[in-house]
Amino acid sequence: MKKMEFTRKQAWELLWDGVAFLAGSFLFAVAVNVFTAPNNIAPGGLTGLATMINYLFGAPIGTTILVFNVPLFIWGVLQINFRFILKTLAATVISSVTIDLTAGLFPPYQGDLMLAALFSGVLSGAGLGLIFMRGGTTGGTDLVANLIGRNFRHLSLGKLVLLVDLVVVLISAFVYRNYESPLYAIINIFVSSKLIDAVLYGADTGTGKMMFIISPKNKEIAQRIMTEISRGVTELRSRGAYRGEEGEVLLCAVRRSEVYKTQDIIRSVDPDAFVIVGDAGQISGEGFKQSHKSESK
Structure with missing residues (x-):
């Protein structure tokens, strides 16, 4: 079924x-x-x-x-x-x-x-x-x-x-x-x-997006995001408030044009994954806007 x-x-x-x-x-x-x-x-x-x-x-x-x-x-x-x-x-x-x-x-x-x-x-x-x-x-x-x-x-x-x-x-x-x-x-x-x-x-003018992903197949999702989109993924420790179960939440910062590519990967690995997409007013670092410190070097 x-x-x-x-x-x-x-x-x-x-x-x-x-x-x-x-x-x-x-x-x-x-x-x-x-x-x-x-x-x-x-x-x-x-x-x-x-x-x-x-x-x-x-x-x-x-x-x-x-x-x-x-x-x-x-x-x-x-x-x-x-x-x-x-x-x-x-x-x-x-x-x-x-x-x-x-x-x-x-x-x-x-x-x-x-x-x-x-x-x-x-x-x-x-x-x-x-x-x-x-x-x-x-x-x-x-x-x-x-x-x-x-x-x-x-x-x-x-x-x-x-x-x-x-x-x-x-x-x-x-x-x-x-x-x-x-x-x-x-x-x-x-x-x-x-x-x-x-x-x-829509009217979104942010420079990027933050994606939080919860899935029993987090390892596979993270590997494909890093391989196919070349974005870093961070594993955050989590605990469900209702059952108290330990788990992990994936955090990934992506460009706006990469949101749907990332979601496509997530859906292909786990169609039932829980995904939150939030605004990131500014993202600096490798692959994004360089920080003032790095620009001055």
């Missing part, structure tokens, strides 16, 4: 993953095909590079994104494992195919460029937020930053992503021979990031 119940839970999880990936990919595809690509706005990352290649050579944007991601997936499998990037692979394939399938489905917007940048940011942010909510990403700079961050832990992943996006945006000025294009792209990236946060965390 328990096995059947667990299988049913897995089926529902896969169903909701698929629904979120499809809905998010559709919104993202509309943002690209209707607002950014027709108005020569390259919204950073591999999507921005694919948009510029489409402008120069006419190559399909979705297919180009998928081709660019192939070596990243191979790198991810070799450095981490296939299971860790499985959702990223699924989300990337679905979003890339959706972009190409919906190309020409809606008439391109050719009005005010500011509106194009704003609405593309809203749609792409909402779409990516749905995908992130189910523990997936669309590969690209997020995957690159994650892989690089495993070897260079002193680097900020957020800054790595921002740096890559900035380089792509600057390149777009030369490709389109228009210095307004990168400015609108920056607006797009800013609005998109805000919408992603709104979808995932």
Whole structure:
């Protein structure tokens, strides 16, 4: 019975993953095909590079994104494992195919460029937020930053992503021979990031999250979090007030974008685990913002 119940839970999880990936990919595809690509706005990352290649050579944007991601997936499998990037692979394939399938489905917007940048940011942010909510990403700079961050832990992943996006945006000025294009792209990236946060965390503006985990499989959960997300885990001694039973509570500090990845790991190990997610106004130390003391060295 328990096995059947667990299988049913897995089926529902896969169903909701698929629904979120499809809905998010559709919104993202509309943002690209209707607002950014027709108005020569390259919204950073591999999507921005694919948009510029489409402008120069006419190559399909979705297919180009998928081709660019192939070596990243191979790198991810070799450095981490296939299971860790499985959702990223699924989300990337679905979003890339959706972009190409919906190309020409809606008439391109050719009005005010500011509106194009704003609405593309809203749609792409909402779409990516749905995908992130189910523990997936669309590969690209997020995957690159994650892989690089495993070897260079002193680097900020957020800054790595921002740096890559900035380089792509600057390149777009030369490709389109228009210095307004990168400015609108920056607006797009800013609005998109805000919408992603709104979808995932509402009005939350904290720099990170604290997760408390209680499960009879704490050892396995802790090991997978440390291996697959590269976050430290602390074991805290606990005693239940009702029965007085001794136990352990796992404490883990993660970035906001890593909350759903961590929850996905917890659910896969123990669907009945008790999890508390709290706000952390500031987190300093390895993998997070450096303390003033370390910055002064």
